Amino acid sequence: MEEGNKTTLEVIGPSVEEAIENGLDQLGLPRDAVDVEILDEGQNGFLGIGSRQVRIRMTLVHPEIDMESQEVDFNGSSTEMVNPEDMDELEEAKFKAKEIVENLLRATKVKATVAARILEPEDDHDHPMILIEVSGKDLSILIGKRAETLNSLQYVTSLILNQQIGHWMPLMIDVQGYRFRRERQLRQLARRLADQVIQTGRKQVLEPMPANERRLIHLELRYHPFVTTESIGEEPNRRTTIILKPKE
Amino acid sequence: MKELIEYIADQLVEDKSQVSVTEMEENGRIRIELKVAKDDMGRVIGKGGRVANSIRVLLRVAAARENKRATLDIVEP
Numbered sequence: 334m335e336e337g338n339k340t341t342l343e344v345i346g347p348s349v350e351e352a353i354e355n356g357l358d359q360l361g362l363p364r365d366a367v368d369v370e371i372l373d374e375g376q377n378g379f380l381g382i383g384s385r386q387v388r389i390r391m392t393l394v395h396p397e398i399d400m401e402s403q404e405v406d407f408n409g410s411s412t413e414m415v416n417p418e419d420m421d422e423l424e425e426a427k428f429k430a431k432e433i434v435e436n437l438l439r440a441t442k443v444k445a446t447v448a449a450r451i452l453e454p455e456d457d458h459d460h461p462m463i464l465i466e467v468s469g470k471d472l473s474i475l476i477g478k479r480a481e482t483l484n485s486l487q488y489v490t491s492l493i494l495n496q497q498i499g500h501w502m503p504l505m506i507d508v509q510g511y512r513f514r515r516e517r518q519l520r521q522l523a524r525r526l527a528d529q530v531i532q533t534g535r536k537q538v539l540e541p542m543p544a545n546e547r548r549l550i551h552l553e554l555r556y557h558p559f560v561t562t563e564s565i566g567e568e569p570n571r572r573t574t575i576i577l578k579p580k581e
Numbered sequence: 582m583k584e585l586i587e588y589i590a591d592q593l594v595e596d597k598s599q600v601s602v603t604e605m606e607e608n609g610r611i612r613i614e615l616k617v618a619k620d621d622m623g624r625v626i627g628k629g630g631r632v633a634n635s636i637r638v639l640l641r642v643a644a645a646r647e648n649k650r651a652t653l654d655i656v657e658p
Contacts, residue, residue: 433592436588437585437588437589437639440584440585441585441639441643441646442643442646442647443642475642477638481638482638482639482642484635485634485635485636486639488631488635489589489639492593493589493592493593496592496624497592568629
């Protein structure tokens with residue numbers, strides 16, 4: 334994804350479908366963004382003996398995802414639930430955050446369009462969040478491997494905003510809809526793994542993920558009747574685990 | 582590249598007057614040296630070097646735009 338980086342990915346899995354899903358999860362891309370070539374169809378073996386995993390290679394079809402595929406459906410993007418007194422402060426923070434991202438991109442010589450808006454909290458325990466959307470051509474350089482570049486851009490922007498307004502303000506930067514594709518996949522993954530936990534009674538440990546992605550797993554399963562989530566380990570290897578709720 | 586580091590440092594520190602950024606080229610590699618006031622070191626380095634590392638990732642993007650490689654050193658005055 335990054336410049337000079339490969340635009341292909343080899344993945345293994347117990348079946349072709351699962352290998353594809355694994356790969357798409359890693360890339361944070363929709364199915365139609367990649368071509369799939371089966372390198373090894375694998376072998377079932379007998380009772381697990383002599384079995385071999387399926388191996389596939391995924392190649393990016395559109396290195397830049399076209400804008401039309403971004404039918405982003407936010408869960409409400411109006412600001413009507415926000416307290417009027419907080420509005421000015423929020424609007425000001427939004428304006429400043431946009432300016433910071435524009436300055437950073439200009440200094441990195443990346444040409445892109447920057448838009449900002451305020452996302453309504455998902456529930457009463459959450460806070461409104463500033464969403465900065467960056468769009469343009471050839472922006473994969475701004476995402477990087479496992480979103481490293483995007484997360485750095487977001488972190489530095491948050492720090493500067495914090496310094497300017499004197500307090501922390503939840504902020505998310507998205508490039509070409511990457512975060513929202515990733516969010517949808519993580520929420521699906523969370524539900525699927527929760528089902529597995531219920532079926533097997535065994536906990537599921539996810540890949541190490543950054544805090545914003547772990548948060549999505551927690552959010553998705555917050556009100557789940559049978560499972561609960563917790564994160565273990567130290568950054569950057571902190572992992573979310575899904576476990577059965579203890580019986581009351 | 583220097584412009585990027587100057588902007589970030591200026592925005593993060595308390596004492597802007599002590600910020601200085603120099604850019605040197607050694608064997609085709611760019612080396613950027615950032616100096617900030619002693620009390621501002623923590624603001625540009627961060628816990629476990631997290632801030633410095635994020636700045637380096639952004640620097641890498643800026644350098645890649647010019648087909649170059651760059652390193653960032655943060656030094657005390």
